[in-house]
Amino acid sequence: MVSGIGPEDKLQSLGIPVIAALSGVGANFSDQPGFGIGYPVNVSKQHQLYSNATYAAEAQETFVQNQTGPLTAFGSNYIAWEHFPESTYANLSSAARAELSNFPADWPDIQYILSGVGIVSNMTGNYIAVGVNLMKATSRGCLTINSTDTAVNPVVDVNWLATSTDQQVAVTGVRRARVFADSFGVISGPEVLPGPSVQSYADILAYIKEAAGPSHHVVGTCKMGKPQDPGAVVDTQCRVLGGIFGLRVVDASTMPLLPPGQPMATVYMLAEKFAVNILSGSSMETAYCIGYFTPGGSLWSRTRTALVSSHDKIMLLLLLLLFQQEVV
Ligand SMILES: Cc1cc2nc3c(=O)[nH]c(=O)nc-3n(C[C@H](O)[C@H](O)[C@H](O)COP(=O)(O)OP(=O)(O)OC[C@H]3O[C@@H](n4cnc5c(N)ncnc54)[C@H](O)[C@@H]3O)c2cc1C
Known part of the structure; x- marks a missing residue:
């Protein structure tokens, strides 16, 4: 949150420039009381x-x-x-x-x-x-x-x-x-x-x-979820949502639901899995920016991050073909 990723209202109330408005940061705090x-x-x-x-x-x-x-x-x-x-x-x-x-x-x-x-x-x-x-x-x-x-x-x-x-x-x-x-x-x-x-x-x-007291097994405050879930903070590759590029959270906070028992083994599993994914490049990110001038003359642009997959490459090619000279 201090870095500008979190609930917009909270960041603005503290004068923190909003880099990504993600209401799920800090929410969904779960333990086993x-x-x-x-x-x-x-x-x-x-x-x-x-x-x-x-x-x-x-x-x-x-x-x-x-x-x-x-x-x-x-x-x-x-x-x-x-x-x-x-x-x-x-x-x-x-x-x-x-x-x-x-x-x-x-x-x-x-x-x-x-x-x-x-x-x-x-x-x-x-x-x-x-x-x-x-x-x-x-x-x-x-x-x-x-x-x-x-x-x-x-x-x-x-x-x-x-x-x-x-x-x-x-x-x-x-x-x-x-x-x-x-x-x-x-x-x-x-x-x-x-x-x-x-x-x-x-x-x-x-x-x-x-x-009642804590189990010290807190999870969930940067929960993993689908991009359309307003409470999600990271995607299924632990990449931070909200248009952020090159930032992951790989720890207990990404578990959307606290598994029964002690969480340490699940944290190890998460860390090992994403270390392997990152090293092997199987979940590499790419970013591209598309922009074109609207008939009114203003610049329209979008930045996207996605997996490097053949699907993404085809989508990019289609966009380039569709917009041709308008693409900048
Ligand atoms: C008292 C207690 C007992 C527990 N007992 C068990 C148990 O028996 N079995 C079990 O499975 N789980 C147990 N847990 C839970 C388990 O420890 C946690 O679920 C697990 O450690 C979470 O892993 P994590 O990587 O998400 O966070 P952490 O293990 O907390 O790791 C976060 C790391 O980030 C570092 N850090 C923080 N801020 C910064 C910064 N600004 N820059 C750089 N580094 C930073 C911290 O020093 C820390 O090393 C216990 C927890 C507690 C507190």
Whole structure:
């Protein structure tokens, strides 16, 4: 945006010369918001690193001496994905079911992350958290700027859980996580977060809104799409639209939709694919400018960028033949 590519109104409001008016820059901000429920357990967990200074010191010593022990593990070592069973889907509104049916049949609704650290860090003892992350989040936020200085942080509106569908899936996720946790066999007491008294839809949703945080899996703010899509920023070769020549965005921001799970592998795939395409020249760009004088005497001109393909070459030849001397 600071370079002049983005929503026209925003750029103009900051006095940035508009090089390409692309309203999709910064829009379609997508993450997999998450929250967790917590339980005491009767097994030793890394949670004690927060609350037990002796345990933390021993863990540090073990790691320094032998490179073993609790500090060798990330803490959230088990991940599971669930596509809700049909009986669970039946409890969602028909509008939510219709919206969710837009996803492929094997796309999970929820990712559960079992964690031995974090969620109740101010409590002594052993605790686990079952993290619940939305894999089909339908809410979209946005990212923008309020300064022409790149040292000033951008402004982000995450807009999580804005849709009724997301809210219903989130509440259902907590209820499913409770069933899941009941089967562990290591739970040693009542749920500590949000707690057994939090049972109604409204109470669970209020807890979720309070507890929700990022997955740090943001995508979508320079989304790939067809040129006729007003929200698209890059084409299918990651080339920036809007008449820009020779500029690509190849990173997570180009994913129009956040794949379920962790995005890093998809980022690697994207980078490798377009590195190969660029090096092999299979998606090279060409640019040409056509201009002719209208009967009124004014100059009409257009700049075009396109793939170097036989189709493009034929189109160029046709244009030249049609306009003949008028072509400048
Ligand atoms: C805390 C955290 C944990 C995560 N855990 C996982 C995980 O377990 N698994 C997983 O799959 N994904 C994980 N992710 C997500 C994953 O890291 C991102 O999806 C991925 O890194 C995005 O890749 P990217 O190339 O789009 O952007 P980035 O990896 O952010 O790369 C952008 C690069 O551009 C550089 N840069 C920025 N501005 C400029 C500038 N002006 N000039 C030059 N360089 C610049 C930055 O320094 C950075 O190196 C995690 C993310 C976070 C934040």
